[in-house]
Amino acid sequence: MSLFYLVIFIILGYTLSSLLAVGIFFLTNRGIASPSDIAGSKDSLLMMQAIVATGSFILPPLALQIFEKKSGADYLKLKTKVPFTIIILTVILMFGIAPFIDWTLKVNQMMDLPAFLDGLERWMREKERELAELTKHLMTMKTPVDLAVNLLVVAVIPAMGEEFLFRGCFQNIITRIMKNHHLGIWLAAAIFSAIHVQFLGFFPRMFLGALFGYIFVWSGSIWPAVAAHFTNNATAVVIAYITQSQGKSLDSIENPSATIAQATLSLVFALLICYVFFNMTKAKREVSND
The missing domain is CATH 1.10.790 (Major Prion Protein)
Structure with a gap:
């Protein structure tokens, strides 16, 4: 219901x-x-x-x-107090995991479906091209005001809205249905990725969604997940603004280039941060469960 x-x-x-x-x-x-x-x-x-x-x-x-x-x-746990150190740790985690996400994006884009799915693959790549053109159009920025507007529309609103909806609601509801928070996290992450209709980036977006989901479960508050989502989106906006302020085209922004060695180091670092995060929030979770 x-x-x-x-x-x-x-x-x-x-x-x-x-x-x-x-x-x-x-x-x-x-x-x-x-x-x-x-x-x-x-x-x-x-x-x-x-x-x-x-x-x-x-x-x-x-x-x-x-x-x-x-x-x-209490789907969103908006009033749950979170130490500022948790927010800082979340931001560090997002920068740390970036090379791994970059590598998974490169692998995802190399996807080659079987011959009988050629039509589906052409549709997916055409959809990806259309959305890439739309994104480039929206990310055209010339002034600090443009930057502020894009940060609001591309980073702040999606970070709040998508975390409220997918982590706060879908993840919680699926967890109640499946009686397993891991299934809740990963199914909500898959829905979160699919709703973007960008299948050449499906897996990295799903991994990010799952990471946001664990951050939400461990912290007991939606705000660290919002902070993580905002950091991810805002970084892309700021990089696009700096690129254009230097007189360069958005096309000059490099395609995914992380090596498997960089991705491995990134994943190990991110897992260590997650371990610290998990232990820092353990006491609060135990009190909440009681």
Whole structure:
């Protein structure tokens, strides 16, 4: 029933926020909001993305939390206090795991499906190309104001919304259904990756989603997972801004280049950080369980 209510809230949130976004576009541009009109305007795309992401990802989890408050459900654990050292450790973890994620992305992009799935592979690669072009369009930044807007739309809102929805709600609900938090973490991570419809980056995104899931479970609060997600997205935005401020094209940003040795060292370092993280939050988990 919780899953049913969540899906209903997502459908309502997406529908209403989409209508609101198109309505605002219509009012501010005094014209018909056709797909081509919207697609050609970066500011309109960012505005619509911010509104729809808020309505689809942030508000439904909050609505579910309020709706099921009587049953004692606390999906997001928003009020759980987290030591600042945990947030710092989370940021270090994200930078440490980056080469491993980079390597898995390179391996994922080398994917070659069997001959009878050629049509599916062509569709996946075409979809990847379209989304890459859209991302490049949105990530065009010339001023600090552009940087601030992109950090809000590409880093802050997705970090909060996707963690609220996938870790806070889907992961918790799946864990209750399966009675196993590992299954809850990995199934929610797989859904989180699939929803992006970028299958040449499916596995690295799923690994990140699982990492966010364990951070949420270990810390007992959604905020470290949000901090991890924000660090990942914000790093990409800042790198894109610096690249363009140096007069270079976004095409000059290197493709995945991590070697297997770098990936191995990165994974070992990340596991050590996870071990420290796990032990630092162990006492709080035991108190919470009691």
